[in-house]
Amino acid sequence: MDSTTTTQAPITTIAEVGRHEGETVTLRGWLYNLRESGKLLFPIFRDGSGLIQGVVAKNAVSPEIFDAVKGLTQESSVIVGGKVRADKRAPGGYELDVGNVQVLQRVSEADPYPITPKEHGVDFLMEHRHLWLRSPRQAAILRVRAEIIKAARGFFDERGFTLTDPPILTPAACEGTTTLFPVDYFEEQAYLTQSGQLYIEATAMALGKVYSFGPTFRAEKSKTRRHLTEFWMVEPEVAYATLDDLMDLAEGLISFLVKRCLERRRADLEIIGRDVSKLEKIAPPFPRITYDDAVKMLQEGHAKGAVENRFEWGGDLGSPDETYLSSQFEKPVMVHRYPATVKAFYMEPDPRRPELALCVDVLAPEGYGEIIGGSQRMASYDLLVKRIREHNLPESAFKWYLDLRKYGSVPHGGFGMGIERAVAWICGLEHVRETIPFPRMLHRLYP
RNA sequence: UCCUCAGUAGCUCAAUGGCAGAGCAUCCGGCUGUUAACCGGAGGGUUGUAGGUUCGAGUCCUACCUGAGGAGCCA
Known part of the structure; x- marks a missing residue:
């Protein structure tokens, strides 16, 4: 034996x-x-x-x-x-x-297992995350996470997308240095990636339809239930795609993920205590509203006393604003065409109203807020150079990126979906820290 | 970076400025259907740190440390 x-x-x-x-x-x-x-x-x-x-x-x-x-x-x-x-x-x-x-x-009674089947505080559980994972609820969440990742990859694989992995070590800031983790790269300054997007724009020009799936790092000192310093993103990028194409793709992806979890991980969702009837409503089409519509809704909400501050056109949506907007719908809501000034430099202007960017944020229902952000990318070489200069970005670092507009530029675009936020919403969790085995947060690097 | 809150037994929490306690966990004993089992008993404390006020501080004051929630920023 x-x-x-x-x-x-x-x-x-x-x-x-x-x-x-x-x-x-x-x-x-x-x-x-x-x-x-x-x-x-x-x-x-x-x-x-x-x-x-x-x-x-x-x-x-x-x-x-x-x-x-x-x-x-x-x-x-x-x-x-x-x-x-x-x-x-x-x-x-x-x-x-x-x-x-x-x-x-045999575990010694002199040093018993610390996590009993009783209540514990968040700090204690996080300090023992390596053991907390053994509890049925945490294990169920990780199985749902794995299902969502598998479904996302399957969704793109079956639609002719090629997985192209962007680098994690990057030479220069894409969108300013304050949010990046610096790394010593053989005595040269490097950074951990905050998005693979710019790189998969290049692979999209090579392969047509691509996606990346990998870790992302943000050194923001954010301390909320929606933030991690290290998180995973799935990012599709599509040559010749318009904003409407991207919204169709996002809607299809999210619906597919929810459907898969309901089919294959229903028992786990029940262990977690998720109200699955809310998930069963998630199917295309999702409501699509313009930023202008969103501003109107927020101002009406303020008049009714449901939104604390009056929202003025031109600003970016804050977290309470997103919570209010998403609570008005049973499905994820897609908000598109924000003012270009509150969005990234590489977004394509709306030809009918150049002050707007052809972008979309998808806000998950039940107050979960943004889980997807995406846009049509700027196709014009001259305009892109102008924007890089306006944002005081190092032009030399973007030479390769500008080349993409020099050699056969086409309309294209993509989006990024935060895995942890999607898992938190689908599982109905209070905090993203439970959606990843070992969360990295502002005050958490152990275990 | 800013705002708010919290640090007391291994854990979760009590204690009006007046003897530092309970439940769980651990140990000992009991129970043939228990469901975070239950019943009886035992051990377990530098009340986050450093000062201060007071006859007396877990409690009031100051600073610091640690953590949580939120804002901003984002996915």
Whole structure:
């Protein structure tokens, strides 16, 4: 017998235990909790796929087995053999009549597992993030995150997009240096990327339809439930795309992600406590409003007392403004054509009203705010040079970027979707810190 | 960077300026269907740090440290 089995019984997982009703199986995992009632023990096991309660009756097992379970400590690693039995009292529908237990490593009671099945504060949990991940809710969130990432990649792969990875180390600031993490690159100043967009504009000119999926770094001292200093973005970029094409693409992507999660991760959404009826409404078409419309809505909201400050045309939408706008719809709302002055230098002006940029922000419902930001990119060489100078950006660093407008420039555009914000919305979480295994935030670099 | 709030047992929290406590966790004992099990008992404290006011400070004052929520900025 090797070290990973204790019986001849087939190894299975808690998630698949239903296929083995009435059979004896082997489960490999950890002790989640233990309840005792004299000569009856109720150990709850977890194995990463779910939870199952075991039953150990003193008169049904050897004294060695009974005593091994009786004193067992939380999160001790165990290999358990037992018979699967359907039971209406069990939350998962099945229980395990334990016949055999092998303890791989017993957690010392002198230094017990710190996270008990009781309440804990955020700071304590974040300090123990490496262990917090073992709790059923956190594991469920990570499974939803993985599903969203898989679905996003599948969405683009099946539509003829090519994955092109932009660099993470970049030579110069794209949009100003204040938000970048500096890195020493062989005694030269480099920065961690804050967006792969400029680079995938180049790959889009080579391959037509491309996307990137990777980490992004922002050194902003933001301290809110929507911000991480290190987060993941999926960014499509499409040659010959117009703003309307981009809105169609964003709408299709978001709808697909939600549908996939409802199809494949419904049980996890229920563990998390998500009201899935709100997600079931997410399907095209999404409402599309102009920035002008948004300003009107915000001013009406202010008149009704629902928005604190009166919003004036020309400013960027603040977080409370986005929350109000998104709360007016049951689906994500796409706000397009902002004033060019509040947006990035590379956005294409609206030919009918050059003071506007051909851009779109997608605001998730239920107050989640912006999850996508995108635009049609500036195609004219001369105008782009003018904008770079107006923004006091180092022209030499953008020489390669300007080349894209010199050699066969075409209308094109793309957008970026923040994975963590999308996960937070789909899971209905209070804070993005739970959407990534090890969040990096202003005051959090450990563990 | 600014605004607000909070730091008391391993954890979650009480304590009118007057003896520093409870639940959970840990240890000991009890219980054959428990569901954050329950019942009885035990151990566990430099009240974030440094000053100050006071007969007396966990409590009031000042500074600092740490964290949380929000603003700005963004995805």
